[in-house]
Amino acid sequence: MTLTSPPVLAPESCVVHDRGSARGFVDAHITPYANDFEREGRLPEELLERIGAAGLWAPFLPREVGGGGLDLVTLGHIHEEVGRGCSSVRSLLTVHTMVAWALQRWGSPAQRAQWTSALCSGAVLGAFCLSEPEAGSDATGIQTTAVETGGGWVLNGVKTWITNGQRADLFLVFARTADSIGAFLVPRSTPGVEVRAIPEILGTRGSMLGKVSFRDVRLGPDALLGPSGFTAGMMLTGTLDLGRYSVAAGSVGIVQACLEACATYTTRRTVGGTALRNLQLIQAKVTDMVTDVRAARLLVGEAGRLKDAGEASTIMATWVAKYFASTAAAKHSSEAVQIHGANGCGPDYPVARLYRDAKVMEIIEGSNEVQRITIAGAAYREMNL
Template identity: 55%
Template structure:
């Protein structure tokens, strides 16, 4: 893409966010649902999996930042759809790419990432979802929970135990034995249409296996989660920007007996922290995207760091935004209440804050003791 093409795309995304997404984000949050016309619009803009059409990862990150500024629920759908699409492109055979990628590209088929189970979270070593060999195919049984976009996805990138190892499967939603149970009342990203996916003697052929049999943990799962962390980090930058915008606007207009709030030094201190957190998080995401475009192995750790910093900064900025709004910040009349809930989710998904700390610190020890 040329610089002009990139700018035209980002301008279109920004206009979409300001005109069609942000004005209705609170409504989507209350309804716990994103309307079909909005999802169709995302496809018209080419945003479901833009990397499949040659858009650089740096620009993909900017797109996810903009969407995150408007609605983290939609950005979460872009994340899991991107994880499924990324995996098919990188690990699928020719037949799988030909079958799935065109529809994943235009959004006529939505993908979801199904790793987490109700029995042990996202730890693959305790997964109770199994795939047993039968003839020239497989029989899958188990449950996957907290599946973002699970209510609307037509294709699940699903992980099941094959013996003592983990294998990735492409499971069409309309396969007999697949049941989708919507989940409601989630703390944040309420419109991301989470679901529990139940598999009861689901029969699949060998053409459903994605990547090497029994080696999903170090291949398909690792690369998909790497994309997911980049998306969540970029979306967290969008949350920070939204918190900053809302707080500057509110403290400018909110007047007390001592004058406008923005004149208070403590208020300016919090605003300064938001600005600094925004700039540093954005730079970390840009660097991670640049390394990913260069296919540099350092991109993996860059994504860990970007996700850790951006998600924790988003949570801190959202907390400060609610604090500066006072009672109004606890009301659905102001977006900071939703941003506060969404930001907390960012510290958990695609690797919790604590897991990020363990991984980043381990890398530091390895570098020092080489």
């Protein structure tokens, strides 16, 4: 797949640094091709390079290591805009963000020196390996093992539904050790690593999902990320929270894309000589989209502000934002298809893709059912009940 080159931009305008520049990048490089990405089942290398040139792989990391030094509120804005254009692209940013953040937060100086710059530029792309065929994303049910040897570790197990698994150069793999759960940096080129594509999925079809097998993969002692024995309680919680935040922002983007698609379609489409936009039922549906996208955006923004302030309450704020935004995305993408009628079921409009992608948002990074249990439990604890 070859992308049509847009007009050449001045060097200072190439780097994405806020919502406006993100929207411009998405409108030029992503939105026009999103349905093509879905049909191809992958993202073109040319786009991955452009994402790197725009500084989108790890813009939240410090400038001195190659990042953009952006705060997490701004990261949410960027991931919303990318999600508005294509959830498959946003999914790659999400998992890469999780790997880069974990490395910066918990990596040793040697690990950061080896990987951080390449992760920032996109020379190395990351993937987050937690989910397993039987355990799903339940960390307590992990069966992948890492056995410590005199010279390092031996890794065995299978991870599935791995976003960017087909393309990633570096896997962050969670495995059960003798006394806890550890996180390991595993280069794709390591002997014993095998990747199989997962085709024909419901949504985010361009996110290059893979099933990754590790058979007697020998790793050095420096493969372990962070101190042994603390991963489940600290690194895993923090990394998943950041991923959940990105999914919440991307879900807001889906609702915004539905709103824009429906406003355009109902302005052009007529019935009995009257534009659809003049029908009260259509106006009611559009009103609900406007209301929910603004509410979801505020919830994501609050979670981002709490992260930037270092507040522990950001964890629950992110759960709430992700639950609300993903539910809204599922609801309004369904309405968007309904508004488009038969056209909404075909390949010529974006709403069918938005509908498929929105369903995925209700499942990944904590299903809505799990979120309900978590949010309700927190409410009872806050009231000391």
